[in-house]
Amino acid sequence: MTSQQNKRVLEIEDIIISNEEYLEEYCDLRINKLIGNGSFGLVYTGWDFKEQSECAVKVIKRTNNYYDIEAQILQDLSHPNIIRFRRVCETKKLVYIVMEYLQGGTLKDLIENRKANQQPFTEEESSTLMKNILNAVFYMHENSVIHRDLKPENILFGDSKDLNSLRVSDFGLSTQFKGETPFKIYSQRCGTYIYMSPEQINDSLYSKGVDIWAAGIIMYQLLTLGKHPIYKSGMSKEQYNKILKNKKQDWIQMQDIEKHILLFQKQFNAQKQVQNEDNNQKQEKKEVQNEDQEKFINGNSEKQKENLGKQSTQINLQSQSYYKNENKSNNLEKEKQQCNDIPINDGTLSSTSIEQNDKSQIINNQIVSEQAVSLLNRLLQVEQNQRYSAHQGLRHPWVTRNLDDEVPLTVYENQIVIQNKMKLANQMKALLFIKYMQKWGSLPAQSQNNIQDKEQKIVGLTKNCDQKSIKQQNENQSQNKFDNEQYKQKVIAE
Numbered sequence: 313m314t315s316q317q318n319k320r321v322l323e324i325e326d327i328i329i330s331n332e333e334y335l336e337e338y339c340d341l342r343i344n345k346l347i348g349n350g351s352f353g354l355v356y357t358g359w360d361f362k363e364q365s366e367c368a369v370k371v372i373k374r375t376n377n378y379y380d381i382e383a384q385i386l387q388d389l390s391h392p393n394i395i396r397f398r399r400v401c402e403t404k405k406l407v408y409i410v411m412e413y414l415q416g417g418t419l420k421d422l423i424e425n426r427k428a429n430q431q432p433f434t435e436e437e438s439s440t441l442m443k444n445i446l447n448a449v450f451y452m453h454e455n456s457v458i459h460r461d462l463k464p465e466n467i468l469f470g471d472s473k474d475l476n477s478l479r480v481s482d483f484g485l486s487t488q489f490k491g492e493t494p495f496k497i498y499s500q501r502c503g504t505y506i507y508m509s510p511e512q513i514n515d516s517l518y519s520k521g522v523d524i525w526a527a528g529i530i531m532y533q534l535l536t537l538g539k540h541p542i543y544k545s546g547m548s549k550e551q552y553n554k555i556l557k558n559k560k561q562d563w564i565q566m567q568d569i570e571k572h573i574l575l576f577q578k579q580f581n582a583q584k585q586v587q588n589e590d591n592n593q594k595q596e597k598k599e600v601q602n603e604d605q606e607k608f609i610n611g612n613s614e615k616q617k618e619n620l621g622k623q624s625t626q627i628n629l630q631s632q633s634y635y636k637n638e639n640k641s642n643n644l645e646k647e648k649q650q651c652n653d654i655p656i657n658d659g660t661l662s663s664t665s666i667e668q669n670d671k672s673q674i675i676n677n678q679i680v681s682e683q684a685v686s687l688l689n690r691l692l693q694v695e696q697n698q699r700y701s702a703h704q705g706l707r708h709p710w711v712t713r714n715l716d717d718e719v720p721l722t723v724y725e726n727q728i729v730i731q732n733k734m735k736l737a738n739q740m741k742a743l744l745f746i747k748y749m750q751k752w753g754s755l756p757a758q759s760q761n762n763i764q765d766k767e768q769k770i771v772g773l774t775k776n777c778d779q780k781s782i783k784q785q786n787e788n789q790s791q792n793k794f795d796n797e798q799y800k801q802k803v804i805a806e
Contacts, residue, residue, distance in 0.1 A: 416469030528691030
C-alpha cells in the first residue's frame, strides 16, 4: 500500500474503534480483520450477531457519493451469481455495507493458482465460469444496472473448487437507471483501464455493452491463463489505444490464443527442467557427503574391508547414475509428449521461437475450439452496436455446450440479414415483372387489345366508384347543414 492508502486505512480504523460499542449494540455487528483495500472503501471480515455467522463489511466514508448508489443497487439485486446483501449501518462519518463472506478467493487467485500448477481450465470449466458471469450480467441488465468494473478481482467464490459458487461483487462504480428508459447512454469514464470498452476509452457515449466487453476480456484470460488480448506489461495508454483503434471485425484468431498456451507450456517446462537439475545436484552432493561420513567412520577398518567397501560404493554409484540418467531421459520424453513433442528452449517468450510444425500440431489437437473463438469475437466487437447482449451470449453453443446448435446472430448481423432478404425479394419481383412483360410482349395483338380493354374497364369502374362516393359525401354534408339550420330555428322559436 502507498503512504496515502496507509493514512486512509489508519484514519478509518480509528473511527471504527471509536464506533465499536455502537456497532455491537445497534447494528449487531463486530468488525474484525482488513481483507481488501479499494479505491472507494475498505473491506473487513466481521461477525453478524443477527445471523450468527461471519460476514464481509465494506466500510465507506460518508463524503463519498457512491456509497448510497452501491447500497441501493445491492438491495435491489438478488441472484445466485451476485454477492448477497444483508443490510446497511450508518454512523456520522462511515457507512457499513454488510454482505455475505465468501472464503473461496477471487477469480484472479484461481487463474494464478492454475497457472502456477500448470493446470489450464478445460473448455467445459471455462464455459461454466462464463455461463455464471453472463447470468449475473444478464440479470443486472434486466434490472437496469450496469456494473462498469467487471474484472477477475471483483469475481468471488464461496468455494474455490465449486465453479458454480461464483459471485459478482463490488458495485462501487455501478449505475442504475431505474424508472427511466430501458436503454440509457452514459459518457463518464470509470473502471479499470484494461477492461474498459473502446467507447469508454475514447470518451464516447456508452451503455450496457461495456459489461459485455469486460466479460469478453475475462473469457480470453480464462482460455490463456491470464493473458490479455491487447495489453502487455509496460505498455502505455497511448500504445494500447493505438492498437485498439486498428482492430477490426473478428480480430480474435485461434492462433493467437494457442500461441499464448504454447509459450506458457514452453516456459513452464524450461523452469521445471532447471528445478529437476537443481534437485539432482543436491541429491548427488548428499550422497557424496554420506560416502565421506562412512569412510571416516570405517577409516580404522582392515584394508580388505576398505577395498570391498570402495568397490561396492563405486558399483552402487554407477548403477544409481545409470538409473538417474534413464529416469531423467524418460521424464523429458514424457514432458515432450505432454507438450506435443515441443523441444524445450531457454524459456524466452519470443514469438519467433514458435515453429510452423508446432503451430500445426497445436491446431490439430484443438486446444481451443472454433466455437470459443466465435463467442469471443462477438463479445469483443469494437463497435458496441455489433456486440452481443448477455442474453445472446447465454444462448451461444459454446456456453450451452450444445455445440451442434446454430450460433445466434447479433442485432447488427440480424439487420444485415433482413436487408439482404429485402434486396433478394426486390430482385425476385423485378425478375418476375421482366418475365411477365416478356410474356405479355409475345401475345398476339388481339389478346393485348383484350387486356387493355379490361384494364380500361377497371379504371372506369374505379372512377365511377370514386365519383359516386364523392357525390354521396356532398349530399350527406348538405343534409347535415339543413338539419343543423332547422334545429337552430327550432331552438330560437322555443
